[in-house]
Amino acid sequence: MTRQRLDAALVARGLARSRGAATELIRAGAVLVDGLLAHRPAQLVDADTRLELTHRPAGWVGRAAHKLLVAFEVFGAVDPAPWTVAGRHCLDVGACTGGFTQVMLERGAARVVALDVGHDQLAPTLRADPRVEEVSGVSIRGVEATALGGPF
Structure with missing residues (x-):
């Protein structure tokens, strides 16, 4: 089974605009991986891993x-x-x-x-x-x- 970095997976699944935005979401405590809080953008996830956002980011694309x-x-x-x-x-x-x-x-x-x-x-x-x-x-x-x- 193919694994990919969490930040890249968030982008691929349309949950983040970019890997940088995905990293910000992870650091803000807004990402759950199979129901558990994610801490590292480099965490490897499988294609069937459940990814969820606890909240959506504001309308601006970056800080x-x-x-x-x-x-x-x-x-x-x-x-x-x-x-x-x-x-x-x-x-x-x-x-x-x-x-x-x-x-x-x-x-x-x-x-x-x-x-x-x-x-x-x-x-x-x-x-x-x-x-x-x-x-x-x-x-x-x-x-x-x-x-x-x-x-x-």
């Missing part, structure tokens, strides 16, 4: 969204002009699951380039959004803005 929302609230209150992303072309460096990307889209960004050195981390909902260009496996070091469709 980064909460950080950016606070920045918009605090700094935007001081001077809103630089914090207006509506209609703009934006860059999310270190996108991971796409928390910053999601917030910028929610605030009206015309396009967001989501860049990360990792692979397959961007939430599927963002990957499917035509306003998002995913650039995986690339470090920002030495990258010219024009190579990413900039300026931003």
Whole structure:
């Protein structure tokens, strides 16, 4: 019987958006494996293992969204002009699951380039959004803005 990591199994079964999100659910104590609380994302599970969530995550795809929302609230209150992303072309460096990307889209960004050195981390909902260009496996070091469709 084929076994796979718990974090990957959660994604494969549609219980988590990404392995990173699955890890967050496990660490938050929200995952049960055959009725027992899971503790390790690397735990191996069989295809017939029962996986359950004790609660569903909030609507944001990553914790980064909460950080950016606070920045918009605090700094935007001081001077809103630089914090207006509506209609703009934006860059999310270190996108991971796409928390910053999601917030910028929610605030009206015309396009967001989501860049990360990792692979397959961007939430599927963002990957499917035509306003998002995913650039995986690339470090920002030495990258010219024009190579990413900039300026931003």
